[in-house]
Amino acid sequence: MANNGNQAPGQEGGATAAQWVVGCLSTVLVLLGIGFLLWEASKGTARPPIVAVAAVEVNDHPNGGYLVQIVAANSGGTSARSLVVEGRLLAPDDGPGGAREIEKATTTLSWVPAHAERKGGLFFRHDPTRYRLELSPKGYDQP
Amino acid sequence: MASDESSKFWTGILRGFGGALLFSLPMLLTMELWWLGFYAYRWRLVLLLVLMVPVLIGLAHYTGMRGKTNFRQDCIDGMTAYGIGTVTAAASLAVLGLISPEMPPREIVGKIMIQAPTSAFGAVLARSQLGGGDSKNKQRRKQQSGYAAEMFFVAVGAFYLGSTVAATQEMILIAYKMTAWHGLALLLLEVSVIHAFLYAMKFSGSEEVPRDTPSWSVFVRFTMPGYCVAILVGAYVLWTFGRFESFDPHWIWMYSLVLGLPCAVGGAAGRLIL
Numbered sequence: 001m002a003n004n005g006n007q008a009p010g011q012e013g014g015a016t017a018a019q020w021v022v023g024c025l026s027t028v029l030v031l032l033g034i035g036f037l038l039w040e041a042s043k044g045t046a047r048p049p050i051v052a053v054a055a056v057e058v059n060d061h062p063n064g065g066y067l068v069q070i071v072a073a074n075s076g077g078t079s080a081r082s083l084v085v086e087g088r089l090l091a092p093d094d095g096p097g098g099a100r101e102i103e104k105a106t107t108t109l110s111w112v113p114a115h116a117e118r119k120g121g122l123f124f125r126h127d128p129t130r131y132r133l134e135l136s137p138k139g140y141d142q143p
Numbered sequence: 144m145a146s147d148e149s150s151k152f153w154t155g156i157l158r159g160f161g162g163a164l165l166f167s168l169p170m171l172l173t174m175e176l177w178w179l180g181f182y183a184y185r186w187r188l189v190l191l192l193v194l195m196v197p198v199l200i201g202l203a204h205y206t207g208m209r210g211k212t213n214f215r216q217d218c219i220d221g222m223t224a225y226g227i228g229t230v231t232a233a234a235s236l237a238v239l240g241l242i243s244p245e246m247p248p249r250e251i252v253g254k255i256m257i258q259a260p261t262s263a264f265g266a267v268l269a270r271s272q273l274g275g276g277d278s279k280n281k282q283r284r285k286q287q288s289g290y291a292a293e294m295f296f297v298a299v300g301a302f303y304l305g306s307t308v309a310a311t312q313e314m315i316l317i318a319y320k321m322t323a324w325h326g327l328a329l330l331l332l333e334v335s336v337i338h339a340f341l342y343a344m345k346f347s348g349s350e351e352v353p354r355d356t357p358s359w360s361v362f363v364r365f366t367m368p369g370y371c372v373a374i375l376v377g378a379y380v381l382w383t384f385g386r387f388e389s390f391d392p393h394w395i396w397m398y399s400l401v402l403g404l405p406c407a408v409g410g411a412a413g414r415l416i417l
Contacts, residue, residue: 019290019364026367033374034330036396041323079319113319116391 046077051112053085053135056119058128068122070135072112079113080140087122089131102126106138155270159224162269163231166303167262171235175310179384180254181247187383188256195260198302199224201295202267206417221267228263229255261306264299268417293365293414294372300413301373301406302380308405309380318397326400333400333407337373338366340411373410377402 056069068087074080086106090099105122112118170176200221204212212220233255236242242251308314321329378399381387387395 016290022290022368023363023365026371027363029371030330030334030367033396033400034327036392037323037327037330040393041327043323046322081319111315111319113391113394116394117389 046114048076049074049078049080049083049112049114049140050076051080051083051137051140053137055087055128055133055135061123065123065125066128068124068128068133069119070107070122071117071119072109072137073117074112074114077114078142079111080142081111082141083109083112083118084138084140085109085120085122086136086138087124088134088136089124089126089128090134091131099132102131112140156223156227158269159227159266160231160269162265162267163224163228163262164235164265166265166268167228167232167235167258169307170258170261171232171239171241173307173311175312176257177241177254179310180257181250182385183253183257183383184385187385188253191260191383192256195225195263196221198299199263199267202264202299202417205292205296206268206270224266225259225263227266228261229259231266232258232262261303264303294368296414296417297369297372297410298376298413299417301376301410303413304409305373305377305380305402305406309377309386309402310384314398314401315386318394318401321397321401326397329400329404333373333403334366334370336404337369337407337411338362340408341365341369341414369410369414370407373406374399374403376410377406 051072051074053070053072056071059067059069061067070085070087072083072085084106085108086104088104089102091102093099103124103126105124107120107122109118109120200217203220203224204217233242236254236258242254378387378395381395381398381402386398
């Protein structure tokens with residue numbers, strides 16, 4: 001069987017309408033993908049990470065203490081690796097010394113990509129709802 | 144003769160184990176997949192395992208060495224391969240100390256079942272790739288396979304090669320470091336690879352279109368759908384492995400593009416080899 005293709009019964013050699021439809025749809029999808037990339041490329045060099053951390057929920061932790069679930073959102077143009085997030089429980093500001101820190105907890109989020117969010121949690125012994133919770137990003141590493 | 148049939152059967156089973164081991168080794172030795180064994184979304188894993196059933200049956204049909212197969216025989220062959228794959232994965236993980244009796248059942252089952260699909264692929268393909276059987280039947284079946292079957296082969300090849308690397312940290316790192324220009328270059332490379340493998344090179348099985356077909360026609364009808372299939376399969380694998388954690392079009396597209404390289408190469412190779 002020297003010639004594989006031309007006499008094969010399953011292929012008449014002509015293109016069916018279905019093949020054209022599938023082909024054109026696929027081409028459109030690929031062009032959309034290319035267009036998306038071109039649009040992103042036209043936006044120029046990426047800005048550094050812009051990270052905001054917010055508390056999502058506070059729960060009692062079964063082993064004693066409390067869990068504050070957090071989400072870190074990076075609205076910048078570069079991804080942040082090993083993002084350190086610190087949460088501090090502060091007593092009300094009642095004197096010249098400023099707010100008193102009751103407790104501090106930290107966590108490291110391994111990847112927070114550009115314009116995306118990642119979740120994590122902080123454990124406290126004191127009840128976070130009774131104090132002012134301050135969440136802040138402390139540092140990151142650029143991949 | 145009965146003993147001849149029986150020995151052929153057992154040889155086939157052994158060959159299946161060999162193929163399963165060969166195809167599953169890269170994934171068995173990838174730690175991200177061990178972790179996924181216990182944290183992967185259960186429903187996504189179940190979906191994958193269920194989808195594998197028709198895929199394996201289809202593969203058994205197209206790669207079988209028998210002259211004529213019926214649906215029932217294909218089902219038996221496909222499910223046997225699934226079983227061989229699962230056993231191979233379980234045995235390998237146990238020998239490597241990656242599963243042990245003191246682990247919770249959830250972890251043991253998860254680790255085994257996440258390996259089962261690709262291991263089963265190896266078992267099914269063992270018959271056509273590791274020798275034995277009648278290659279004339281294989282050639283004939285190949286010629287008779289239609290357009291949909293071709294896309295099926297692309298999907299299978301893309302799934303296999305994509306799965307081996309989809310879970311790894313390196314995929315994420317590459318995606319994070321890439322700029323949009325890299326993405327564009329990668330896309331063009333992937334499309335070129337598919338086009339070249341399938342239709343520009345004169346490998347057997349790639350001459351399905353008559354020689355006077357203009358190459359733009361081939362490009363639109365075969366290369367573009369083949370590429371979309373490869374990318375979509377890659378995206379599905381990434382979703383199954385929990386890589387699309389927050390729905391962000393940019394990252395979905397970038398991860399898919401990065402995985403698109405092994406998927407495109409795998410898909411093109413799948414079309415040629417199967």
